[in-house]
Amino acid sequence: MSTEKLALTTNSAARKPASAGGASTALAADLTRALGPRKVLSNLSERLNYRYDAIQFGATPLAVVLPESTEDVVAAVRAARAAGVPIVGRGAASGLSGGAAPLEPGLVISFTRMTRLSIHPERREATAQAGVVTLAVTEAARPHGLIYPPDPASFRTSTIGGNLAENAGGPMCFKYGVSGDYVRALEFVDEGGEVHRLTRDVFDLAGLLIGSEGTLGLITEATLRLIPPPRFTRTLMAHFPEVGACAEAVSRAIAAGAVPSKLEFMDRACTNAVEDYLHLGLPRDAEAVLLVDTDGEDLDTVQDELRLVEEACVASGGTVRRAATDEEGALLWRARRSVSPALGRIRPQRMNEDIVVPRSALPDVVREIRALGDASPFPVVQFGHIGDGNLHPNILFDPRREDAHAVHDLAHRIALVAIRHGGVLSGEHGIGSMKRDFMRDAVDPETLAALRGVKRALDPSGALNPGKILPAEGVDG
Amino acid sequence: MSTEKLALTTNSAARKPASAGGASTALAADLTRALGPRKVLSNLSERLNYRYDAIQFGATPLAVVLPESTEDVVAAVRAARAAGVPIVGRGAASGLSGGAAPLEPGLVISFTRMTRLSIHPERREATAQAGVVTLAVTEAARPHGLIYPPDPASFRTSTIGGNLAENAGGPMCFKYGVSGDYVRALEFVDEGGEVHRLTRDVFDLAGLLIGSEGTLGLITEATLRLIPPPRFTRTLMAHFPEVGACAEAVSRAIAAGAVPSKLEFMDRACTNAVEDYLHLGLPRDAEAVLLVDTDGEDLDTVQDELRLVEEACVASGGTVRRAATDEEGALLWRARRSVSPALGRIRPQRMNEDIVVPRSALPDVVREIRALGDASPFPVVQFGHIGDGNLHPNILFDPRREDAHAVHDLAHRIALVAIRHGGVLSGEHGIGSMKRDFMRDAVDPETLAALRGVKRALDPSGALNPGKILPAEGVDG
Numbered sequence: 001m002s003t004e005k006l007a008l009t010t011n012s013a014a015r016k017p018a019s020a021g022g023a024s025t026a027l028a029a030d031l032t033r034a035l036g037p038r039k040v041l042s043n044l045s046e047r048l049n050y051r052y053d054a055i056q057f058g059a060t061p062l063a064v065v066l067p068e069s070t071e072d073v074v075a076a077v078r079a080a081r082a083a084g085v086p087i088v089g090r091g092a093a094s095g096l097s098g099g100a101a102p103l104e105p106g107l108v109i110s111f112t113r114m115t116r117l118s119i120h121p122e123r124r125e126a127t128a129q130a131g132v133v134t135l136a137v138t139e140a141a142r143p144h145g146l147i148y149p150p151d152p153a154s155f156r157t158s159t160i161g162g163n164l165a166e167n168a169g170g171p172m173c174f175k176y177g178v179s180g181d182y183v184r185a186l187e188f189v190d191e192g193g194e195v196h197r198l199t200r201d202v203f204d205l206a207g208l209l210i211g212s213e214g215t216l217g218l219i220t221e222a223t224l225r226l227i228p229p230p231r232f233t234r235t236l237m238a239h240f241p242e243v244g245a246c247a248e249a250v251s252r253a254i255a256a257g258a259v260p261s262k263l264e265f266m267d268r269a270c271t272n273a274v275e276d277y278l279h280l281g282l283p284r285d286a287e288a289v290l291l292v293d294t295d296g297e298d299l300d301t302v303q304d305e306l307r308l309v310e311e312a313c314v315a316s317g318g319t320v321r322r323a324a325t326d327e328e329g330a331l332l333w334r335a336r337r338s339v340s341p342a343l344g345r346i347r348p349q350r351m352n353e354d355i356v357v358p359r360s361a362l363p364d365v366v367r368e369i370r371a372l373g374d375a376s377p378f379p380v381v382q383f384g385h386i387g388d389g390n391l392h393p394n395i396l397f398d399p400r401r402e403d404a405h406a407v408h409d410l411a412h413r414i415a416l417v418a419i420r421h422g423g424v425l426s427g428e429h430g431i432g433s434m435k436r437d438f439m440r441d442a443v444d445p446e447t448l449a450a451l452r453g454v455k456r457a458l459d460p461s462g463a464l465n466p467g468k469i470l471p472a473e474g475v476d477g
Numbered sequence: 478m479s480t481e482k483l484a485l486t487t488n489s490a491a492r493k494p495a496s497a498g499g500a501s502t503a504l505a506a507d508l509t510r511a512l513g514p515r516k517v518l519s520n521l522s523e524r525l526n527y528r529y530d531a532i533q534f535g536a537t538p539l540a541v542v543l544p545e546s547t548e549d550v551v552a553a554v555r556a557a558r559a560a561g562v563p564i565v566g567r568g569a570a571s572g573l574s575g576g577a578a579p580l581e582p583g584l585v586i587s588f589t590r591m592t593r594l595s596i597h598p599e600r601r602e603a604t605a606q607a608g609v610v611t612l613a614v615t616e617a618a619r620p621h622g623l624i625y626p627p628d629p630a631s632f633r634t635s636t637i638g639g640n641l642a643e644n645a646g647g648p649m650c651f652k653y654g655v656s657g658d659y660v661r662a663l664e665f666v667d668e669g670g671e672v673h674r675l676t677r678d679v680f681d682l683a684g685l686l687i688g689s690e691g692t693l694g695l696i697t698e699a700t701l702r703l704i705p706p707p708r709f710t711r712t713l714m715a716h717f718p719e720v721g722a723c724a725e726a727v728s729r730a731i732a733a734g735a736v737p738s739k740l741e742f743m744d745r746a747c748t749n750a751v752e753d754y755l756h757l758g759l760p761r762d763a764e765a766v767l768l769v770d771t772d773g774e775d776l777d778t779v780q781d782e783l784r785l786v787e788e789a790c791v792a793s794g795g796t797v798r799r800a801a802t803d804e805e806g807a808l809l810w811r812a813r814r815s816v817s818p819a820l821g822r823i824r825p826q827r828m829n830e831d832i833v834v835p836r837s838a839l840p841d842v843v844r845e846i847r848a849l850g851d852a853s854p855f856p857v858v859q860f861g862h863i864g865d866g867n868l869h870p871n872i873l874f875d876p877r878r879e880d881a882h883a884v885h886d887l888a889h890r891i892a893l894v895a896i897r898h899g900g901v902l903s904g905e906h907g908i909g910s911m912k913r914d915f916m917r918d919a920v921d922p923e924t925l926a927a928l929r930g931v932k933r934a935l936d937p938s939g940a941l942n943p944g945k946i947l948p949a950e951g952v953d954g
Contacts, residue, residue, distance in 0.1 A: 122728045123836065145734060167681075180681075181658070194923040199833075199901050203928050203946060204644075204657075207684035228734055251599045257622060257705055298775035356676075359600065424676050446671040450935055451680050457930030469680060 568639025
């Protein structure tokens with residue numbers, strides 16, 4: 001656990017040390033009475049581990065509950081509400097927007113013991129408790145000839161509950177849709193400790209819970225749709241002398257009828273970071289590298305689609321390398337999967353944005369963000385899911401030496417580039433605490449008021465994950 | 478327009494004659510001042526046409542506005558709010574749950590003049606105002622090699638706004654998803670006359686609006702996802718000596734890996750009604766008729782999938798007829814498409830339910846509903862989208878001779894069969910006014926309270942389509 005992680009928040013409570021032992025002891029005692037000692041963590045040394053997610057450092061919780069059932073969650077919520085403390089749900093804490101990092105001392109409910117999973121091949125469904133690891137769903141479904149497509153980068157550790165709370169995406173999502181598209185039914189516990197079981201029905205409350213980052217309710221179980229895996233996959237890498245040509249190639253391929261299952265982009269700085277790390281022979285001079293998979297039931301169709309992409313890349317001035325074997329395809333994808341460790345060698349910390357812009361605006365957006373990076377003291381790299389226009393500009397910095405406010409300011413200016421080009425703040429990581437201040441730029445005041453109204457309706461006490469998504473009130477008028 | 482249509486509602490206002498001229502004249506004058514005379518209907522003879530949808534008869538509106546732009550909708554909403562009267566949105570009024578039929582005299586906003594439509598092939602998107610006819614989207618997209626898949630039965634007349642308000646489905650939805658799955662962005666006008674433009678982002682307010690039947694806001698425009706049409710389609714019809722065998726065949730085919738694009742079921746009464754009408758040579762003795770399409774990019778795969786369905790049908794005791802040509806396929810589908818006119822010959826009116834049950838429960842559900850029909854004075858026929866377990870039990874009756882309360886009571890008992898078997902009330906038609914009383918059986922009181930909270934947050938005055946979806950308060954505790 002890195003104590004250098006940085007709280008990018010305006011909420012001063014988050015930077016306070018864990019509150020005095022009194023409140024913590026009383027809450028832990030209540031919880032232990034309700035749940036037994038095995039499910040409650042009350043020692044400071046244990047609680048300290050539940051302060052952070054993969055990008056943000058928060059407040060030390062007063063107590064941590066490790067529920068094993070929905071009933072345990074109900075008991076924990078009721079105890080926290082009786083004590084008047086906030087409640088933050090937590091999966092694997094691999095999120096990239098601070099969604100699982102508490103901003104105030106309170107109760108953290110960590111779902112990692114709720115791992116019941118069943119596969120129903122005849123209905124092509126899985127029923128998974130919130131703590132089931134994402135990859136485990138596909139592992140259990142595969143013997144039945146089925147998979148669960150959503151593939152966020154952390155899918156080997158992330159949980160279904162966390163994925164749904166953030167409505168996580170991944171490379172497969174261009175063709176197959178995001179986590180929420182696979183939810184047939186949802187169980188959640190509300191702020192009052194009531195259990196709700198919802199299908200995707202009129203007044204799609206389940207859909208509202210998905211992506212609400214634990215601010216409207218705590219997701220305890222989901223019924224997930226499964227699909228048969230594609231029988232064939234083919235891969236190519238292309239590189240381009242400039243970003244516009246890469247974006248043009250993608251638009252051209254899609255217009256020609258290709259629906260690649262993955263369409264990933266890396267800018268020059270990103271490619272060089274990976275090349276420094278792995279020495280794969282990547283084109284260091286290319287302004288844009290594109291990685292593409294096509295997949296499907298029929299090999300001819302899959303190859304035809306890859307050919308459409310190849311022709312579009314060449315027509316746009318790109319240089320194409322087609323993987324001859326599955327092994328070569330896996331090698332090409334290793335470059336993309338190694339972005340995170342490669343960046344970690346440059347600076348210990350990064351601010352990872354998640355903007356989505358119209359694909360036609362991508363060349364301008366990439367150029368403007370690079371200019372912002374060049375004018376700043378921080379390295380800025382860009383990569384992402386170009387098929388959706390989902391870009392991850394990353395600001396690399398060292399919190400021991402560099403100014404957190406300057407990082408936050410640069411992140412804000414990057415967000416404004418996206419908004420100016422008709423984009424949005426989050427494609428798959430959520431808003432969390434990290435980008436909530438930028439919501440005022442992204443959402444008009446009337447819609448913000450409507451979102452606040454919905455929040456008040458479902459969480460009247462405001463106990464659920466306070467300080468996330470919605471900016472502080474009274475400032476945006 | 479049929480004046481025999483029946484108001485199946487507990488709201489007495491709906492049965493009152495149009496309210497006295499005074500309120501109507503004042504509202505029409507305000508609206509005419511704001512919008513000009515061409516966009517306002519104030520004569521009683523004109524207003525009478527806006528009382529009903531395809532299944533329900535409501536209250537005569539005080540005034541009708543035919544907006545041509547979002548600004549017109551804003552002006553109309555503000556005038557209605559100033560006058561303190563309710564506001565009901567209306568597309569083609571082809572809905573089957575009373576969603577567009579006003580229950581109290583007020584303002585009806587009819588979107589049929591908001592027909593601006595543009596296709597963006599490079600983004601595979603259409604931007605459609607609320608009044609665009611569903612089929613028009615595919616007609617405009619097809620020259621670009623794209624289609625808009627949602628195909629509710631009325632798609633030749635229904636509008637995008639109405640489809641989204643009800644989150645309409647259709648036969649294609651088993652493979653391709655319902656209307657809401659194709660929405661990338663949404664514009665709506667709220668109860669206060671504010672315009673909101675939403676993408677499918679965190680706090681998926683757009684998703685909440687979809688399927689909320691005009692009770693949370695008025696959808697004015699949507700950005701819709703388009704897909705390339707399947708290159709090949711193949712069709713078969715199978716019939717079975719009992720319903721269980723048909724449901725089993727469907728489960729077997731899906732488990733074997735087939736993903737048919739359409740999977741339609743008709744029970745014996747339904748088949749005989751169609752046969753009486755069209756004399757197509759349908760199997761009158763079969764307890765269940767199944768109609769199946771498979772489609773895709775690759776003819777071999779499409780034929781393989783149809784073969785999997787055929788084998789599953791035979792293994793379950795069915796008799797299969799495979800269409801040799803596209804013309805024969807079209808002929809087979811004519812049977813399913815003629816259900817509505819065929820039923821109209823038996824009784825002038827029908828109560829059309831829209832339950833969804835687990836497919837494994839389908840044989841019991843069909844049997845129990847048939848028993849309820851047999852014990853009642855009304856013919857009951859059943860058909861629907863069996864792939865999703867979406868069944869449409871229809872109670873046929875003559876409102877001039879038969880007791881509306883007995884129809885409502887039978888409809889309620891049919892809804893309870895679905896709920897008892899783990900089903901829900903609406904797959905694609907919405908709840909409207911017709912099934913709102915049954916919501917108390919379908920949704921627990923805590924979730925009903927949450928839905929009411931959301932309604933109050935987005936429509937504090939309660940002006941938007943009052944009396945729909947949510948049952949009257951104070952009864953369910």
